[in-house]
């Protein structure tokens with residue numbers, strides 16, 4: 001177990017913000033929901049499941065055989081039908097589902113009727129390639145509408161999608177394709193990043209070699225010249241455009257698998273988190289409705305996440321579409337072509353709900369409050385935050401400069417594994433404190449416990465656990481039941497709690513404050529990256545003998561990756577400390593994992609601090625990385641190591 005993380009300014013935070021009477025009067029949820037859910041949890045969730053269209057109603061709300069849950073047992077539904085067709089059938093075909101904004105400034109308006117046609121065509125195209133229920137389809141696409149069509153087409157056919165973030169390298173994509181034995185890869189010729197087209201297809205080609213992939217379906221986005229394998233590669237426009245825009249959806253079991261999404265664990269191998277249909281969609285829809293106070297047909301909703309992460313799955317695709325939302329979808333980076341791009345988009349579409357990550361809020365702060373001040377942001381009603389703890393200063397800045405001091409802020413805690421939001425204020429209900437996720441949502445139960453699994457009580461910190469099953473919980477790790485049991489259910493096996501891997505504390509009022517990971521998982525700009533994953537990438541370079549990686553606090557990205565490496569004996573001393581070598585190692589990590597995993601800093605050292613049992617003491621390395629006085633070294637096998645490292649670093653600078 002790693003050391004307890006801290007948020008230094010927590011104990012002094014006393015500000016709180018009650019909802020306005022006006023907002024409260026029209027809010028989707030009320031205080032009463034907590035008690036109602038508490039009184040009969042299963043009845044509460046059954047009520048939420050009624051948000052969906054079921055072809056066959058469930059017989060039982062929950063079948064809980066720890067650690068395996070089945071929700072809405074015996075029920076049948078089609079997830080894509082729920083997200084698309086039923087809205088068209090109810091007469092909302094002309095309502096905009098997506099205002100899509102491309103990075104270069106091109107736009108597409110996609111109504112629910114358009115969406116239905118596109119999803120049907122895509123489903124027919126996938127079926128023509130032999131994709132059927134239970135198959136796995138890998139998707140690596142930029143933030144373009146075809147990403148949504150592809151996901152929904154899979155859902156419609158009962159095939160599982162495995163979306164891989166566009167910034168992941170060929171080897172990261174390959175590992176994910178191999179683990180899930182995907183049949184088809186959907187990708188594009190390239191993507192626009194920071195005003196320039198960047199290649200994607202080459203990555204895909206490398207990734208699929210020697211795998212189970214039979215076909216690569218390629219969307220034309222940047223018009224780049226791409227390598228082509230006849231017979232295997234197919235242009236999207238050649239195949240999809242000629243399909244019929246009608247497709248009859250089949251109803252699948254409530255527990256039919258919907259998708260796999262890979263996330264970093266504490267070992268080098270990413271975990272394929274498995275989600276199923278009825279429970280997942282129920283909680284995605286319910287949380288999107290109450291946490292964002294979403295009003296179908298009125299709200300204009302924008303979640304700035306990428307579809308490659310769980311936030312994109314639950315809050316760009318499934319939750320909003322199940323609730324007949326009108327969403328903004330933006331392809332590019334927030335400062336292309338200028339630093340006011342997000343606010344320009346808010347103004348253009350009259351965005352009412354804006355959901356983003358603390359790392360971006362801190363970046364906006366850095367760019368200056370005069371930038372949002374230039375735009376009309378008066379349409380905004382609710383602001384959301386996700387991905388990492390939001391520091392009170394960033395919360396206050398968000399409230400003042402984006403929300404004009406009159407939008408409730410919802411700091412939403414959840415994980416890839418939880419599938420949907422678990423802990424969050426409710427707008428119009430909760431008296432929010434800057435930096436606190438406050439309280440589990442109605443229907444959700446969480447605790448903060450000590451090492452023995454006992455609740456710590458008000459004013460104390462410990463581990464965050466989920467003590468009752470919830471509808472959108474992961475159903476396992478793809479192909480690895482043992483790892484599922486060990487990772488989440490072994491730490492508090494006796495109590496039967498789900499171990500989230502996060503530290504948390506209760507304040508004196510019982511509000512929950514998240515404190516960051518307690519394991520070896522880093523959180524860089526809201527992306528989960530394991531220290532082991534980066535260490536393995538580093539040692540796969542021929543010049544590296546050993547590597548230790550820590551997440552050091554970073555004012556913008558939350559944490560930054562700092563690596564300590566020991567080079568092999570045959571690497572000359574001047575070469576070792578040279579900037580060339582450091583650059584090469586950083587690039588090597590980007591190639592192995594992806595640019596998001598590039599260390600912020602690499603320090604070449606002679607030794608690493610280890611305990612007598614050989615475990616690297618990351619705590620001490622974090623002290624170095626964060627320029628702090630080095631802590632207790634008495635458990636080191638060789639207590640002079642830290643002096644050596646400190647001395648070496650001084651010489652190096």
Ligand code: WTA
Nearest residue numbers: 386387388389411412413414415416514517
């Ligand atoms: C962190 C993202 C504090 C946490 C939805 C969690 C947060 C991990 C918050 C999951 C928040 C997410 N406050 N920490 N509001 N939201 N986290 O799987 O450490 O990419 O365990 O899911 O992000 O990251 P993941």
